[in-house]
Amino acid sequence: MTFLIKGGLVAVVALAGSVSAVFAQTKTLDTVKARGTLNCGVNTGLAGFSAPDDKGQWGGLDVDLCKAVAAAIFKDPTKVKYVPLTAKERFTALQSGEVDLLSRNTTWTMSRDTSSGLNFAGVNYYDGQGFMVKKSLGLKSAKELNGATVCVQTGTTTELNVTDFFRTNKLDYKPVVFEKLDETVAAYNSGRCDAFTSDVSQLYSERLKSPKPDENVVLPDVISKEPLGPVVRQGDSGWANVVRWTHFAMVNAEELGVSSKNIDEMLASANPEIKRMLGKEGDFGKGLGLENDWAYQIIKGVGNYAEAFDRNVGAGSRLGIARGQNALWNKGGQQYAPPIR
Amino acid sequence: MTDLPISVEKPRRSIVDMIYDPATRGLIFQVLLVVALFALGYEIVTNTIANLKKQNIASGFDFLGRTAGFDIGQRLIDYAPTDSYLRAFWVGLCNTLLVAAIGIVFATVIGFIVGIARLSQNWLISRLALVFVEVVRNMPPLLTLFLFYFAFLKTLPGPKQSIQLPFSSVLNVRGLSLPMPIWQPGSWLIPVALAIGIIASIVVGRWASARRIATGQQFPVLWTTLGLIIGLPLLAFLAAGLPVTFDYPVLKGFNYQGGLVILPEFMALLIGLTIYTASFIAEIVRSGIQGVSKGQKEAAAALGFRPGLAMRLVVLPQAMRIVIPPLTNQYLNLTKNSSLAIAIGYPDLVSVFAGTVLNNTNQAIECIVITMGVYLVISLVTSFFMNWFNTRMALVER
Numbered sequence: 001m002t003f004l005i006k007g008g009l010v011a012v013v014a015l016a017g018s019v020s021a022v023f024a025q026t027k028t029l030d031t032v033k034a035r036g037t038l039n040c041g042v043n044t045g046l047a048g049f050s051a052p053d054d055k056g057q058w059g060g061l062d063v064d065l066c067k068a069v070a071a072a073i074f075k076d077p078t079k080v081k082y083v084p085l086t087a088k089e090r091f092t093a094l095q096s097g098e099v100d101l102l103s104r105n106t107t108w109t110m111s112r113d114t115s116s117g118l119n120f121a122g123v124n125y126y127d128g129q130g131f132m133v134k135k136s137l138g139l140k141s142a143k144e145l146n147g148a149t150v151c152v153q154t155g156t157t158t159e160l161n162v163t164d165f166f167r168t169n170k171l172d173y174k175p176v177v178f179e180k181l182d183e184t185v186a187a188y189n190s191g192r193c194d195a196f197t198s199d200v201s202q203l204y205s206e207r208l209k210s211p212k213p214d215e216n217v218v219l220p221d222v223i224s225k226e227p228l229g230p231v232v233r234q235g236d237s238g239w240a241n242v243v244r245w246t247h248f249a250m251v252n253a254e255e256l257g258v259s260s261k262n263i264d265e266m267l268a269s270a271n272p273e274i275k276r277m278l279g280k281e282g283d284f285g286k287g288l289g290l291e292n293d294w295a296y297q298i299i300k301g302v303g304n305y306a307e308a309f310d311r312n313v314g315a316g317s318r319l320g321i322a323r324g325q326n327a328l329w330n331k332g333g334q335q336y337a338p339p340i341r
Numbered sequence: 342m343t344d345l346p347i348s349v350e351k352p353r354r355s356i357v358d359m360i361y362d363p364a365t366r367g368l369i370f371q372v373l374l375v376v377a378l379f380a381l382g383y384e385i386v387t388n389t390i391a392n393l394k395k396q397n398i399a400s401g402f403d404f405l406g407r408t409a410g411f412d413i414g415q416r417l418i419d420y421a422p423t424d425s426y427l428r429a430f431w432v433g434l435c436n437t438l439l440v441a442a443i444g445i446v447f448a449t450v451i452g453f454i455v456g457i458a459r460l461s462q463n464w465l466i467s468r469l470a471l472v473f474v475e476v477v478r479n480m481p482p483l484l485t486l487f488l489f490y491f492a493f494l495k496t497l498p499g500p501k502q503s504i505q506l507p508f509s510s511v512l513n514v515r516g517l518s519l520p521m522p523i524w525q526p527g528s529w530l531i532p533v534a535l536a537i538g539i540i541a542s543i544v545v546g547r548w549a550s551a552r553r554i555a556t557g558q559q560f561p562v563l564w565t566t567l568g569l570i571i572g573l574p575l576l577a578f579l580a581a582g583l584p585v586t587f588d589y590p591v592l593k594g595f596n597y598q599g600g601l602v603i604l605p606e607f608m609a610l611l612i613g614l615t616i617y618t619a620s621f622i623a624e625i626v627r628s629g630i631q632g633v634s635k636g637q638k639e640a641a642a643a644l645g646f647r648p649g650l651a652m653r654l655v656v657l658p659q660a661m662r663i664v665i666p667p668l669t670n671q672y673l674n675l676t677k678n679s680s681l682a683i684a685i686g687y688p689d690l691v692s693v694f695a696g697t698v699l700n701n702t703n704q705a706i707e708c709i710v711i712t713m714g715v716y717l718v719i720s721l722v723t724s725f726f727m728n729w730f731n732t733r734m735a736l737v738e739r
Contacts, residue, residue: 115399147594149596154683160410174412190494191514194595
């Protein structure tokens with residue numbers, strides 16, 4: 001019953017919100033500036049991407065993007081109001097204007113980008129869907145999962161990918177679909193399912209949280225492309241630019257060796273690329289509707305992409321995920337940012 | 342009251358008088374209200390459509406014909422990922438109706454037993470019933486579902502250590518696997534025999550009651566009916582040469598394959614909804630029985646009825662008049678509460694349609710409107726049936 005009410009509310013919000021969205025449509029940046037805070041939609045709890053710590057402070061790779069956008073606009077990365085959203089609620093919350101920016105491990109797909117009133121502003125994490133199973137099963141590949149029961153969380157591309165995977169390989173499986181991640185994982189941990197499927201980053205994070213991490217293993221198969229990135233409403237390209245270039249600034253900073261630690265020394269750098277990025281040359285901030293030191297504020301307040309990755313999901317975190325696909329383009333990965341020029 | 346005739350005496354009625362006339366004024370305001378409501382409704386719908394278009398969000402019901410592409414864990418009708426969203430909708434709806442229908446039957450039976458037990462002369466029985474009612478109905482239904490679901494998952498063993506039950510049934514954390522009967526040619530005799538049995542019992546029942554009223558002689562209707570309804574199909578089953586084979590569940594790979602599988606999600610949902618609703622029905626039944634005046638029971642006793650017979654023939658039929666309307670309410674509640682299923686992974690309508698389909702199509706408004714419409718129709722049909730039943734059960738007042 002409450003779910004129906006919730007669903008109904010979502011619909012009502014969509015109805016009512018669509019009225020206000022017309023006004024918000026053109027100038028999200030002005031609305032955010034006037035409000036003084038950025039409303040950022042994040043995951044309700046996904047270690048490494050967005051989760052509150054024991055003091056209630058939000059942290060993670062997706063949260064860092066919210067902070068970076070706030071730093072670029074307000075020169076203060078703390079001016080963010082985090083709105084935790086389930087997979088099911090996220091798009092409606094964005095469409096209706098409840099959040100300005102959705103930074104919530106969201107897969108960039110064609111239908112979402114073109115026919116849902118959404119606009120993807122980049123990829124801040126290249127992911128793929130995989131399977132986690134009990135080590136005791138002794139599986140080597142996901143293709144050995146014939147006849148398995150698989151736990152899935154609803155409201156994601158995951159459900160479609162897993163069906164496609166089993167269909168293409170002519171295997172049989174039984175899905176058990178839950179609304180919330182916690183119940184999905186609890187069901188997997190208590191043996192209801194043979195496998196738990198989700199994005200690989202999420203599997204690592206859940207493996208760590210499980211009572212006995214060593215008893216679970218993430219299978220090597222990656223069955224889908226999951227480019228995760230920030231999303232904004234369609235029809236406001238100015239605002240999309242702000243979000244897109246915030247991410248690019250972090251990637252460019254990594255490439256140029258500018259980090260939160262050395263940035264004040266870098267202000268004196270003779271490298272024209274660094275000078276342009278940090279606002280010493282040209283007026284690139286104006287095109288975004290921001291101050292010229294926008295990128296300086298991002299790197300000073302949040303750090304470059306490598307710092308954010310390391311601290312949240314990489315070697316410096318409990319997850320310990322390798323850079324892999326998310327390394328810079330010149331280091332064998334796919335993170336590539338157009339030049340600031 | 343005395344003022345009224347004076348205004349009637351006025352011969353000519355100007356427009357001003359008409360406005361001050363309560364009946365005319367009432368009519369004007371009602372018409373205005375209806376027009377305003379329609380205008381508001383029209384404005385909401387057109388505005389929504391216009392805004393969806395402006396934001397480039399797809400709208401309309403075309404998506405129902407598109408390929409669904411996802412799988413569903415429990416299906417009563419044939420369904421494959423290559424079927425349409427509409428087909429997935431029917432699968433979800435069937436799952437909702439299944440749990441609601443079975444839940445209503447069990448909740449009624451348990452509710453009546455507990456409700457009558459609450460009034461038992463036996464101290465222990467009445468206290469136990471009281472504790473059941475107070476504990477269960479004061480818990481949120483969602484928690485009840487979680488309690489049963491995770492209790493199942495934590496206590497039941499994995500497929501390889503399954504509990505073996507009689508008739509080759511197997512119980513494990515993946516559910517209860519039963520042998521599935523596969524009917525062979527010749528088995529059509531059985532439903533035919535059952536139909537004949539039911540018709541014959543109705544005829545016997547009518548005849549027996551007519552004879553009792555005429556002559557006062559009793560006839561063992563209960564035993565005859567049982568014999569007809571169970572005995573006849575059994576005879577047909579034997580006569581057709583046992584036309585049935587079974588598909589037994591077999592451990593293959595990860596899990597038991599084959600047979601009829603009752604999912605733990607279904608069991609948890611059914612038990613949770615049943616006992617939650619039963620606790621309310623018990624209170625309704627108790628108040629219904631207590632609402633029948635004490636004199637009725639005493640009169641029955643004076644006529645020599647034993648307490649059980651007095652309850653069955655005198656008190657309960659009168660209590661039903663009080664019980665049925667709130668009972669309808671509980672049936673509707675049970676059906677609506679079944680939408681909590683998504684929390685424990687049972688693929689009901691809300692989970693499949695307002696969940697997965699909504700997310701894959703991003704057409705929130707259409708999906709929610711359809712889902713709300715379905716619950717509305719189910720509720721209206723249920724209350725229509727219960728109202729009809731209520732009219733049937735109502736005693737003719739003398």
